[in-house]
Amino acid sequence: MPARINPSILAADFVNMQRDLERIASADLVHVDVMDNHFVPNLTFGPQMVERIQAVSPIPLDVHLMIDDPDRWALGYAELGAYSVTFHAEAAADPVRLARRLQAIGARAGLALKPGTPVDDVLELLPEFDQVLVMTVEPGFGGQSFMPETMPKLARLRSAVDAAGLDVWLQVDGGITEETIVTAAENGADTFVAGSAVFRAENTERQISLLRDTAAEHIHPGGN
Numbered sequence: 001m002p003a004r005i006n007p008s009i010l011a012a013d014f015v016n017m018q019r020d021l022e023r024i025a026s027a028d029l030v031h032v033d034v035m036d037n038h039f040v041p042n043l044t045f046g047p048q049m050v051e052r053i054q055a056v057s058p059i060p061l062d063v064h065l066m067i068d069d070p071d072r073w074a075l076g077y078a079e080l081g082a083y084s085v086t087f088h089a090e091a092a093a094d095p096v097r098l099a100r101r102l103q104a105i106g107a108r109a110g111l112a113l114k115p116g117t118p119v120d121d122v123l124e125l126l127p128e129f130d131q132v133l134v135m136t137v138e139p140g141f142g143g144q145s146f147m148p149e150t151m152p153k154l155a156r157l158r159s160a161v162d163a164a165g166l167d168v169w170l171q172v173d174g175g176i177t178e179e180t181i182v183t184a185a186e187n188g189a190d191t192f193v194a195g196s197a198v199f200r201a202e203n204t205e206r207q208i209s210l211l212r213d214t215a216a217e218h219i220h221p222g223g224n
């Protein structure tokens with residue numbers, strides 16, 4: 001089964017962004033955290049910066065919107081060419097309509113869940129989405145510890161995706177290391193966002209390979 005590694009540029013050097021994008025050229029997608037200081041207590045950047053990242057990145061963009069009112073803002077990221085745009089279930093007014101509008105522009109649509117958000121309400125929405133992002137830390141900051149209590153939710157999503165025969169990627173984000181990636185893979189993740197674990201490594205290419213190989217060894221047989 002493939003294991004996708006998406007380094008999070010939240011851990012990059014913002015004034016050397018192009019250099020840091022080159023450092024992760026062997027990864028699958030670059031994870032781009034957009035934060036508005038309202039939905040989460042941190043601020044990163046908006047469409048202008050993401051457009052420049054899109055222009056120079058050697059790999060496609062996996063945009064994660066940690067913002068209020070994604071119904072208003074998400075389409076702009078799809079229009080500038082993001083490969084995938086993920087918004088939070090807790091923030092969207094009409095998640096299905098927004099997913100369909102993103103897909104109509106050509107982006108993969110993702111639904112993100114904070115650690116405390118129950119999975120029951122979103123199971124019926126799975127056929128509408130291309131990926132689901134299970135936050136394994138409280139969104140807002142890099143460098144936090146992985147929350148193992150989110151794993152039953154991931155396992156539940158994996159069972160639901162497999163039972164329905166859906167092609168929905170299951171992504172984890174927060175505190176992913178060479179150790180925690182094993183737990184996440186065993187519980188059904190196939191796509192792994194890692195910030196600190198990649199950018200703090202001296203050799204990012206070797207670290208990406210190590211994470212990918214470790215996940216692949218433990219990935220759930222149903223992984224997409």
Ligand SMILES: O=C(CO)[C@H](O)[C@H](O)COP(=O)(O)O
Pocket residue numbers: 008010011031033064137138139140141142143144173174175176193194195196197
């Ligand atoms: O979405 C995020 C925080 O909200 C980051 O992508 C995530 O925390 C990754 O950073 P790290 O791997 O350092 O935990």
